[in-house]
Amino acid sequence: MSEPFEPKIVAFVCTYCTYAGADLAGTSRMKYASNVRIVRLPCTGRISPMFILKALQKGADAVLVSGCHPGDCHFAQGNYHARRRWTVFRALLSFTGIPEQRIRFSWISAAEGAKFTELINNLTEDIRKLGPFEQYHELQTVIETQATY
Amino acid sequence: MTRILPKNRLDDCIAAWRSAGFSVLAPVRRSDLSRFEEVERSEDMALDLVLTERTIKDHFFPQTEPLIKYSIKKHDIDTQEMVPPERKRVFFGVRPCDASGLAIDDPLFGWDYRDEYWFKRRDNAVIVTIACTTSDDFCMCSSVNLSPDSTKGSDVMLRPLQNGSGWQVEALSDRGNALLGPISSILKEGSDATASTASVPVRFDVDKVMAWLADPASFESHFWKEISVRCIGCGSCTFLCPTCHCFDIQDEGDTYTGIRRKNWDSCSFPMFTMHTSGHNPRNTQSTRWRQRIMHKFNYYRGKFGVNSCSGCGRCTRQCPVDMGITETLQAITNLTK
């Protein structure tokens, strides 16, 4: 384990705002941590809690969900619905012991390339300090090994 | 004169078996659930329980078990078989119904194909049964031709002494005899009287039940609908049953790598018989409940000569809607009066 820990972060973003924001960061030659894997979706309203569970199942150390600011949704209401959903889902995950620091939410518009860059860099640093999500990864390791009985 | 295992030497007994290479599993109550777990000290054992909530079947046929690991690369498929470890185990304090359950399932797992996952564990396990001196409202071993001290499936039988100081020991098989070797210095000779076994009332007439089930007219009887109307279709009766053995094979993973697993399945679930076409031959709960009863007391007997029920009563004990085999078979007994 001499390799330094590099967090795996999955970002589920809406195509109209946050993805465009990330794009802007790129075209503006802003640098952000390469630890993030972006999954582009039509709207935050389309981001099912299943996605988060799947990301954790597949070994993510943190998950970011990001979309348009309230009032800016391309589909008018998608992010309002998403906001309610995440309020509840976040409480649930926290109650079952999945730390809030690992599941993040943000509003990033198409003009906020700088905010995106900063957020990703900060998040990566936070998770780097927090370390890998061993507790969850361990569940996956256990099922890949033979039962002891 | 018979051999006696004194209760106060139980810790020495565990130590002796452990140094002979055995893991010792016994009833344990932990995290609000009683089940068989490995123990190192006698004080961890919950030998006063009428019955553990989970059966010992779990340790021979786990709820989920990896069979192979696979990985797919361009034109190659790598598979790596996963087999259970060879591990010598003593199950101490098993109830006669749970022990019988193993014996009932043996022919099934060795019938057209020898299930190594079952037999590797069976062949390395020694079942030390303690005869029951207590029972509850749901016990029904006596109704299925077993009893609180039946020896079926056991390698060693322990009968509690009346004075509570230990157990009378009887080896029933070569494996049982071999297990007594390491503890021969702990066993003593004695002639203490054994406690009377629990009296479990006969709750239904299993012969009448079998005769009724074997009658082809019973298959379409309205009885099934009436008796199963409150069944909600969960699988807790099958999953807590010491003899239920149905499983499903699932591939879990992605396009390139994954694990093929053997998972418990239940005839109570609609998915159990669902065809790819969408057709389901057992599309109502009553047909599924009929299958469960028929399988246990008709088909299984036809194939292997025994009923697939050891009378533990767990199906009724924990049913969310207070159903179970006992009530159904009582009703059948009454039908044929």
Place this chain on the structure above:
Amino acid sequence: MGIQEQYRSEAAGLLSSGAVKLVIGFGEGSTVERRRPVFVRTPAETERLVLDGGCVANLSTYLLTEGLLSDGKSVAVFLKPDGIRSINILAAEAQLNPEQVVIFGFDIEEGQVRALEGRKASDFAPVIGVAKAAGLSAELQKEAELLDQISAAERFEYWKDQFSKCIKCYACRQVCPMCYCRRCIVDVNQPQWVNTSSHTLGNFEWNIVRAFHLAGRCVACGGCDRSCPVNIPLRLINHRMAKEVLDAFDYYAGECAEQKPVLATFRQDDPETFIL
């Protein structure tokens, strides 16, 4: 005349007049303490109906039995306030027509049964109002708070221990009036979102998904908790979700049949303290 006799004779009356085709109530169980659901179709059979402090199950589950209400006829059912809230939610989610449900309302206080006034779900609005004002169970809140106070890592270990016991018998799902999906997400395998196997990871995922699907819909009838054969304290998760929707959105599930499901609606000024 006690409430049991009163409801028996009213049930007999409804059946003989043809006002309802079926009465779903409680009857004697396999032991002295146990009560079980019974289905009564004739006036004579109403003698089997029992109503006492042991009648705790939420029988509204049975109303969604395939085909039961599709002929437009009415069914009578014995319900506590939690069960009546279930009817309101099922009506709001278009799973049944509340006009088809005749309710024999009752409540249990310190083991004693008390009749509730009304026959239609909407008649019980005052009762539900009182329940809402009384707040969520203080007992559960205490239990849940104990978990909230420990660290996330400790909570994870707690639930890992609990969920590792799960055998995926789905008793929690089957007994729940809110789990009416013809095809549950765990039975969907294209794509397979959660592991169907009953290893701890699969169990974790299953229990999280179910709790989420019940958020703002659970009426805390306790059916899942009681039916769990391996004694997982599901009540705590469901309580935590009910508290979240109450605190964040002032939402109390099942107040009336017109109440919109909490996650199918929003307000522009919903709280969003956690969003960066």
